[in-house]
Amino acid sequence: KPKGIDGLIMAKITPLNKKTVVKKRTKKFARHQSDLFMRISNSSWRKPKGIDGRVQRRFKGAIPMPNVGYGSDKKTRNVLPNGFRKVVVANVDELEMLLMHNRKYCGEIAHNVSSKNRKLIVERAEQLGVRLTNAGAKLKAEEDE
Secondary structure, rough: OOOOOHOOOOOOOOOOOOOOOOOOOOOOOOOOOOOOOOOHHOOOOOOOOOOOOOEEEOOOOOOOOOOHHHHHOOOOOOEEOOOEEEEEEHHHHHHHHOOOOOOOOOEEEEOOOOOHHHHHHHHHHHHHHHOOOOOOOOOOOOOOO
């Protein structure tokens, strides 16, 4: 069994339904003419605005433009590889909201939470049966030997 903080045995919480996530396109959309100029070789997508541009006019053989058809399935959108959707949690009260939805949503402790409060959140999540994605972050094992 996986051991958590302070030797607590963490229960393996599984998602309610783990539908396979299918991405229509995993490759990034290349900016028009980014292969010709080094200064824009790594830049993100920008929509071509010229009146004569092949890409903007969607000619055959031109690079594809992003559009609504590349969107993900609504049921699997924003789903993590573990099958849950993520909710950022900053304190114990926000964690309580996930009690009734612990098979659909998992918590992620916010980056600016102190290690003292992290420990409280992790312990409460264990009691409620809520999965945390970063339960072990910023928690050092205390050795009093």
